[in-house]
Amino acid sequence: MAGPGVAAGRAPQGAAGAWEPNAFIRVGADNTVTVFVKHLEMGQGTFTGLPTLVAEEMDAAWAQMRVEGAPADAARYNNLFWGPVQGTGGSTAMANSYDQLRKAGAAARAMLVARGGEALERAAGFHPRRQRRRDARVRQEGDVRRAGRGGSEASPCRRTSS
Numbered sequence: 001m002a003g004p005g006v007a008a009g010r011a012p013q014g015a016a017g018a019w020e021p022n023a024f025i026r027v028g029a030d031n032t033v034t035v036f037v038k039h040l041e042m043g044q045g046t047f048t049g050l051p052t053l054v055a056e057e058m059d060a061a062w063a064q065m066r067v068e069g070a071p072a073d074a075a076r077y078n079n080l081f082w083g084p085v086q087g088t089g090g091s092t093a094m095a096n097s098y099d100q101l102r103k104a105g106a107a108a109r110a111m112l113v114a115r116g117g118e119a120l121e122r123a124a125g126f127h128p129r130r131q132r133r134r135d136a137r138v139r140q141e142g143d144v145r146r147a148g149r150g151g152s153e154a155s156p157c158r159r160t161s162s
Contacts, residue, residue, distance in 0.1 A: 016029070017029030021104075021107060021108040021111050021112075022104045022107060022108065023036065023070075023076045023077070023104075024036050024038075024054070024070075024100070024101060024104040025054060025058075025104055025105065025108045027108070027112070031064055032064050032065075032066050033054065033055070033058060033060045033064050033065055033066065034065075034066040034067065034068055035050060035051040035054045035065065035066070035067050035068075035101070036068055036069070036070040036071075036077075037050050037051070037067055037068070037069060037070060037097070038070040038077035038078075038079070038086060038097065039079075039088040039092075039093035039096070039097065040069065040088040041069075042088065044091070044093060046088075046093040046094070046097075047067045048067075049093075049094055050067075050093070050094070050097055050101050051065050051066075051067045052065075053097075053098065053101045053102050053105060054101050054102075054104065054105035054108075055105075056105070057101075057102055057104075057105025057106045057108075057109055058105045058106075058108055058109045058112075059109065070086075072086060073086065074086040079092060079096055080096050080100070081095075081096050
């Protein structure tokens with residue numbers, strides 16, 4: 001999960017308005033969450049089970065979730081049990097990626113909440129202790145205003161100067 005732009009997230013090439021907080025997750029301008037799964041789907045459920053972990057960590061609705069096979073890049077998507085090789089086999093997919101995708105989802109959620117909370121606090125006077133998240137959006141208790149990934153002036157992924 002290291003590399004330029006990863007700590008603050010980066011906009012990927014070819015995905016207008018999208019934000020990638022790390023190598024495994026892309027949040028679209030429409031609030032869809034795409035999970036890049038490094039294991040092949042061969043009937044064992046990796047394209048369902050692994051995105052479920054990310055959805056749980058990000059508090060995203062299942063309807064928001066998408067999955068894509070990760071590109072061939074053993075440096076970023078290696079099988080942690082096999083060394084610097086990108087591969088699927090030996091019933092390793094869930095065991096190999098469980099902690100990795102949970103941490104990726106939790107990190108993405110933390111960035112969205114922090115950036116969304118800051119944007120809402122500036123734009124609408126939200127109080128950080130009253131914030132709640134659901135469906136990858138930050139909301140304040142008792143208030144209909146919210147920050148999501150797509151389009152709002154208080155978007156957590158849009159940098160604003162203080």
